Amino acid sequence: MKVTLFVTCLTDTFYPRTGMAVVKVLDRLGCQVDFPQEQTCCGQPMFNNGFTEEARALARRMVQVFEDSEYVVTPSGSCAAMIRDYYVDLLKDDHAYAAGAKALAGKTYEFYEFLLKVMKVDLRQLGARWPGKVTYHYSCHLRGIGVTDEAVRLMKQIEGLDYVPLPKAEQCCGFGGTFAIKYPQISGSLVRDKVACIKETAAPYVVSNDAGCTMNISGSCHRDGVKVKFISLAEIIAEALGLLETA
Amino acid sequence: MSTFEAKNQASAPAGTHATVNLSISGQELLFPPLPYDIHARADAATANKQLQDFVHVATYRKDVTRKQVTSETFGPKHGAFRDLGAAIKQHTLDHLDHYLEMFVERATAAGAKVHFAQTADQANDICLDVARRCGAKLCVKSKSMVTEETHLLPQLQAMGVETVETDLGEFILQLDHDAPSHIVTPMIHKDRRAVARAFERELGAVYTEDPQQLTGIARAYLREKYRRADLGISGGNFLVAETGSLVICTNEGNGRFCTSAPKVHVAFVGIEKLVPSYEHLGVMLKLLARTSTGQPLTVYTHVITGPRRPQEHDGPGQLHIILVDNGRTEILKKETREMLRCIRCGACLNACPVYRKIGGHAYGAVYSGPIGALITPLFRGLANYPDLPNASSLCGACFEACPVKIDIPRFLVQLRSEMVSRKITKLSDRLFYRLWAWSLGRSWTYRIGGWMQKMFFRAKARQRGTLAKGDPYRSRGWLDHLPGPAAGWTSQRDMPTPPARSFRQWWNQERSSS
Secondary structure, eight states, X not given: OEEEEXXXXXXXXXXXXXXXXXXXXXXXXXXXXXXXXXXXXXXXXXXXXXXXXXXXXXXHHHHHHTTTXXXXXESOXXXXXXXXXXXXXXXXXXXXXXXXXHHHHHHEXXXXXXXXXXXXXXXXXXXXXXXXXXXXXXXXXXXHTTOOSHHHHHHTTSEEEXXXXXXXXXXXXXXXXXXXXXXXXXXXXXXXXXXXXXXXHTOSEEEEOOHHHHHHHHHHHHHTTOOOEEEOHHHHHHHHTTSSOOO | OOHHHHHHHHHOOTTOOOOTTTTSOHHHHHSOSSSOOOHHHHHHHHHOHHHIIIIIHHHHHHHHHHXXXXXXXXXXXXXXXXXXXXXXXXXXXXXXXXXXHHHHHHHHHTTOEEEEESSHHHHHHHHHHHHXXXXXXXXXXXXXXXXXHHXXXXXXXXXXXXXXXXXXXXXXXXXXXXXXXXXXXTTTTOOHHHHHHHHHHHHOOOOOXXXXXXXHHHHHHHHHHHXXXXXXXXXXXXXXXXXXXXXXXXXXXXXXXXXXXXXXXXXXXXXXXXXXXXXXXXXXXXXXXXXXXXXXXXXEEEXXXXXXXXXXXXXXXXXXXXXXXTTXXXXXXXXXXXXXXXXXXXXXXXXXHHHHHHTGGGGOSSSOHHHHHHHHHHHHOTTTOTTTTTSOOOOOHHHHHOTTOOOHHHHHHHHHHHHHHTTOSOHHHHHHHHHHHHHHSSHHHHHHHHHHXXXXXXXXXXXXXXXXXXXTTXXXXXXXOOOGGGHHHHTTSOXXXXXXXXXXXXXXXXXXXX
């Protein structure tokens, strides 16, 4: 199976190890992974801030870059949601791109969803083992693409992994892109709530799969001296399968 | 520092139980000077422990109850029920002219007098005229967001008609010169101690914090008012076109008193409240009660078709239904029509992380929370409320909670887009985003941009001595201060720096040849 990676701008720069883990896990599952060098950003920052024309131009670009892909897989629920929920509407009046937008929306998957829905993976059969206690941050944009407990189901397939549910999991961490900068008090108040819930679990690891949320929550933990480690589930799976060295 | 902020901080240090809004009039809370900047009130609210304790806890609990009750009742059909609710409202809005005509005809045939008000002032004038003609001295009023919207009460009072809010929450707010901060639970920002103080101060009651006794005080006071009132005012949750009926849902029975004891009843209802028939009403009532309060049905569901009939002994002799437009047809004209499906259940407020943090008054308008952030700019001008569409993380909790599936995040983004095209968005922002978009438009500028950001962040972290050595794809540093607008980030939390190498560098080194 040919799989194209859309790594996303934040993962590329801030969380490269997550991208590496995704590639290694897909390799292990027998996928042929490619990474088009032309890819940049899905345009969500522009779109969310009302710069519709600019977002449209970036959406067109994405359609072009992934035109020949069979499956597009991304470790970010937020960017997957941008493509799946908004591209079709953004490009509906653009005759050259409307069909391409629909096709891209139809073949784009969040990585964890892809593992379960398309690859029908069972990590137990692959001998996944990762000893450690983790809690999991559910990122809001998964709502938009109908992803619910996929990550939790995967975690439960890993031997030795002790998953502790996060209280108030469905409350936003307060990232929201530039919202975090424009309304710092509201955003800060929300992220401190999230950190308090994390502390309640007493888990030393937080599984967080969206780069934006991770920057926000880990930044708040760092500021307040809360000693937890942030890791993406892709990294855990790669470590559990012996594809990445345990850090 | 705004007056609000000053008073707020002075009156509500953590641990005391001073009322938040005692010194700012209710009028100013919902009708602040325009353009309205949300920051002062939002910041004060997040720093206000009392508000956090009341609003955050209550909304979270309501949200949990809603999820539990809707899933118990509807099970796997919950989605289908929401679709049905959305379809019923959307159909009615798509054929609003037809159903309005039907409603007017049937309601009139049942003996009601139906009025149309294009603006808030017209709606108030109609009501004041009715009050004048019937020589009203005392008016009892049940809860109505539309009368808040038209700002009716001060005008009735000015005309010399004593008007008493009878919804318990609204009654307390009226005594306290406060304003509602939630569509369904108007005094969510107060606790019983505030009620006790208000009853002691305004009604001369003995101070008590016992809910039973407090209710008893209100009850005794209000019963007397119902008995003497000559005018009753209500809102309306639904209008049934088929029968010309007005439907009022309350939990305290006050709506029933207001609309049956006085000799004249005036109802203020937005034109979007129509449903075609009883069959549709059934679906909407099921959704409303469960999503708004988690009840199977509100305690009192009052269906009023016309005034007292000749053979009947009780009920008002006159029923006036004022159909209020006040900006609604403007919303109806465009693709924003979907917003008018709203049945004011308040579920989006309870689900919203931002509302939970800042409370209703921070929105500076009658309608707060996610739905308020949408309709307030449309009712009162986008340029007057530039923060409302922006002060959202677009988390989508509101959309998920909405019983009629209004895609609130999508419309918030649409309003942001309108702000950009109308140049309400600041020039510096317009330049910044366009430059950013340009740099993302080709891979070489993107790579240079990413590299520069990495170098800048890492150099800063090196200066601060926080840059960790080790895994080049994982070890990073931390910044506790960023310049310019990005300082908003570091005012609350640290900023991680990128590790030494990017994913792209790894790929090119390890993979591109294979």
